[in-house]
Amino acid sequence: MAGIEKNGTSPAWPPADPQGEPFLQTRFATPTLPVTFQPRNRLIRHLDQAMGTSLTMVNGAAGAGKTLLVAHWVAGRDEPVAWLTTDAADPGPGMLWAYLLQALRLSGIELPAQIGCPTEAGRVDHGLLVRLASFLSTRDRPVIVVLDEFDRVTDTEFARHLEFVLHHAGRGMRLVLVTRTEPLLPLHRYRAAGDLTEVRGAELAFTPDEASALLETHGLSLPAEAVRSLLRRTGGWAAGLRLSALAAGESPAPERYVKEFEADRTTVADFLLAEVLERQSPEKQDLLLKVSVLERFRPPLVDALTGRADAEAILRELHRENAFVEHLGHAWYRLHPLFAEILRAHLRLRSPGCEPELHRRAAHWLRRGGPLEETLAHGAAAGDWEFTAGALVDDLAIGQLFTGLRSADLTELFSRMGPEAAGPAPELVRAARDLTRSDVDRGLTHVRRAEEGLRGDGPDGAAARLSCALLEALAARLAGAPGRADAAAEAARSVREEVPTHLLDKHPELTALLLAHVGSTRLWAGRFDDAQAALFQVATTAGGPSTALPLQDALGGLALIDYLNGRLARAERQALTAVSAAERCSEEPTAGSGVGRLVLAGVAVERNELDKAQRLLDAPAGAPQGTRDPVARAARALVTARLLLARGEPRTALRAVEPAITTDVASPWADGCTALVASAAHLAEGRPEAAAGLLGTVPEDEPACAVEVARARLAIGESVAVEDLLAALPPRGRGGPGPALTVRALLVRAQAAHLAEDHGAARRLVAQALQEARRERVRRPFFEAGPWLRPLLGSAPLRGLAEGWLAPRPATPGAPARPEEGPPPVLEELSGRELDVLRRLAQMMSTEDIAADLQVSANTVKTHLKSVYRKLAVNRRNDAVRRAREHRLL
Known part of the structure; x- marks a missing residue:
């Protein structure tokens, strides 16, 4: 027997699906052949050709005998077999690939850990597919992968990914x-490539000899003409033949009954009801x-629905009789889907209104030890929302509404919950739903109602x-309220001992x-040390797919x-x-991966890799929660504005930081960075007074x-005790500022020395800044420093420190010698309008002519001219044109 039944026991890892629930082992079980199974050697010989082609398709109508045929074939193979029965409930390619990887493991294939595992239903990382295909392609012995009921798979993305893996796995996979x-x-x-083995409906149809043999296994020996008549009426349909054999065996005139059998859907339904169901005992019919x-059931669950204790014997007997009750292994059964429908x-028709009560009984039985997913599904089908929400909350699974493979399914399930559902658990579910949409006020209203209902519950609540603590923490995050978040964390610590x-x-x-x-x-x-303590705890203790998103x-x-x-x-x-973890786990962009990309964009700006920064900013943003998180929003505004400033677009940069982020508590770093960006934009636009007005709002202790x-005060001509202002900076080290700040501090001190005509100190500080910046390629501070720096960078003592990473390298041997003193590099890019x-x-147009030609005001042209002069380190028009030609800007 292949799969889990061939190995006897399942591997110890992974013990559960990506959300911590046990894998449904029945989905990996090769179906058991019934005692009335009729082997068909011609089809087995055809399937043997599958070992010479990459793809085999067994395609036929429901009840055509496809699954049992393939199960019989793989039972006779020596190759490892990974069997997976697909499920229409699978929410997307993430779940399908998680199950397929587990099927490979259960077949005995030791997958390398670095292949990874999807944790998000709607998407799978292309790198995972590449690693899997690469591993399979190295196998000397192919693995047979059977995907049963593949018609349930309607996701085109999964099919495309499957074809990719199949193509690149080569002979390692069939x-x-x-x-x-x-x-x-x-x-x-x-x-076209001759790489497909096909077994279709016409071939699956029973031949007269096979039909006769099948009927004989049911105790029927019919004349050849009766068998041919049955074949004509059923089209050789395996289920129809078996149904006919079951019913004919109970008929006093089997031959006559076979002649009257019709195989259309209505007739089959009538047949199943009248000739299969109604011929069973009352206990079997009821069951x-x-x-x-x-969808599936085991004897104790069936007893809970019937109120009796005879399910085990009845199910065994129905399966033995091949009465459309399939044994899935591990004491689980299911009805043939057509029969169940x-x-x-x-x-x-027989018992109107009975279904909700049956679902309610199933939900309550499953709540005592069955899968939570099935418990919730039956509770929702019963319309018992207090029970369903209570099952989710009591299982401590409310976090799954925010993250994981089932978050979308759970959200959809509870979207059907009406306002009549009362109690703490429904209120908590409503709160989670509102907070997912960042509706903090409504979410907290529901949390308060839940807390009111929980008073005095003791350990049971x-x-x-x-x-509640988790939802309070999320609400505090969205509102930017650290006091409330700390209170939620304290509440969680006090109640954990009771859980x-x-x-x-x-x-x-x-x-x-949390x-x-x-x-x-x-x-x-701005409490960076406290923030690091909490975030570092998540980063070092989180493990497994269920914590991938908070990680x-x-x-x-x-x-x-x-x-x-x-x-x-x-x-x-x-x-x-953070970004690679999201991609490896096949996540859609999340708050964490979104902030990670923003940080990478910010780093790229500091290194003056502006195109790279733009690509990172253009990448998909975080999940809804991430995009509305004030931290993520502030980071995006800050990095976007800094990039726009670097591209010479100060007005657009101003607009980028204009949207206010309203929270309960102001953020010192967000407010400070916003004011500084706005100040720099005003300076670039030639408005020093406006820039100076913003500096009073900046917290100088940061x-x-x-x-x-x-730097800004020096730029607008204010005298400032630079050493006093920078003395408060903490020393370098783990808790102190890094190179991007220390380089700027050194350049500010160098500028102050330059203004004081202490040129030796200025050169020494610039040299120190270059050495500090070179290790991490921090370029942007030199571009922003202003015209005073350019002559220093062009001087012989400092040119060598800048060459190769900040300024061009010297000419290669044999190339024309470069003049010892060329023009200093233009470190700050000119904008398109500049x-x-x-x-x-350069065309000798006046300011008024330029304004008319560009359809802007003369004052706007003057502002652009000031910026051009500053960036080119000149003071006159003719010098600007000459310098621009030297640097091939014209």
Whole structure:
């Protein structure tokens, strides 16, 4: 037996699906052949050709015998077999690939850990597919991968990914699709290449000899003419033949009955009801009708629905009789889907209003130990929302509404919950739903109602109170309220002791989410050390797919703190880890990965890699929660504005930081950085007074702000005690500023020395800044420093420190010698509009003519001219044109 039944036991890793729930082992089980199974050697010989082609398709109608045929074939193979029965409930390619990877493991294939595992339903990382295909292509012995009921797969993306892996796995993989419809794969390519084995409906149809043998296994020996008549009426349909054999065996005139059998859907339904269901004992009929509401079932669950204790014996007997009750292994059964559908329709006619009660009984039985997903599905089908919400909250699974493979399904499920559902659990679900949409006020209203209902509940309400703490922390994060976040964290610490340990172990995502929210709120408030403590705890203790999203969130926050402190290399490492973790786990962009990309863009701006920064900013933003998170919004506004300033677009930069971020508590770093960007934009536009007016709002106790305030005051001609202003900077080290800040501080001190005509000190400080900046390629501060720096950088003592990373390298041997003293490099790019003005300046146009030609005011042209003069380090028109030609700008 292949798969889990061939190995006897399942591997120890991974013990559960990406959300911490056990994998549904029945989906990996090769179906058991019934005692009445009729082997068909001609089809087995045809399937043997599958080992010479990459793709095999067994395509036929429901009940054509496809699955049992393939199960019989793989039972006789020596190659490892990975069997997976697909499920229409699978929400997307992420779930499908998670199950397919587990099927490979259960077949005995030891997949390398670096292949990874999807944790998001709607998307899978292309790198995972590449790594899997590469691994399979190295195998000397192919693995047979069977995807049963592949017609349930309607996701074109999964089909495209599957075709990619199949193509690149080469001879290491043989894919067998068992399907009712044409699969979403380019079959024409495989046919043209002779790389497709096909078994279709016509071939699946029973021959007269096979039909006779099948009927004989049911105790029927019919004349050849009766068999041919049955074949004509059923089209050789396996299910029709079996149905006919079952019913004919009970008929006093089997031959006559066979002649009257019709195979259309209505006739089959009538047949199933009249000749299969109604011929069963009352106990069997009752059982079959009631289990029709279940996708799968085991005897104790069936007993809960029937109110009796005879399910085990009845199910065994029905399976043995091949009465459309399939044994899935591990004491689980299911009805043939067509049979179940017909039975449900009959149940509604026979017992109107019975279905909700059956779903309610199933939900309550499953709540005592069954999968939470099935518990919630039956509770919702019963319309018992108090129970359904209570099951989610009591299981400590409310975090799954925010993250994981089932978050979209859970959101859709609870969207059907009406306002009549009362109690703490429904209120918490409503709160989570509102907070997911960043509706803080409504979310907190529901949290307060839940807390009111939980008073006095004692240990029984511990899971609900811990869920309250999580929602309080998220609301505090969205509102930028660190005090409330800290209070939520304290409440969580006090109630954790009352929560059963197995629930905490089962749902690590709740603690990880709570800490990530608390850390992000502290980051917003500028409490970087406290924020790092919370975020670092998530980053070092989170493990497994269920905590992938809060892990990315924490890494993104840690990267942002390093970036704001000027530690570019460390910020880049943290951000790359956050982004790669999201891609590796097949996540859509999240808050953490979104902030990670913003940090990478900010680092690129500091290194003057402006095109790279733009690409990162243009990448998809974070998930809805991430885009509305004040930290993420402020980071995006800041980095975007800095990039626009670097591109010479100060007015657009001003607009980028204009949108106010309204929160309960102001953010010192966000407000400070916003004011500094606006000040720099006003300076670039030639409005020093407006720039100076903004400096009074900047908190000078922040290292980044202190440096920028000193630089800005020098730029507008104010005398400033630079050494006093920068003395408050903490020393370098783990807690001190990084190179991006220390380089700026050194350049400010150098500028002050230059203004004081202490040229030796200025050169020494610039040299120190170059040495400090070179290690992490910090270029932007030199571009922003102003005209005073250019002659120094062009001087012989400093040119060598700048060559190769800030300024061009010297000419190669044999090339024409470069003049010892060439023009200093133009370090700050001219904007597009500034180049327009410069080109018209070269045509000897007056200010008024330029204004008319560009359709702007004369004052706007004057502002652009001032910026051009500053960037080219000149004071006159003719010098600007000459310098521009030297640098090939004209």
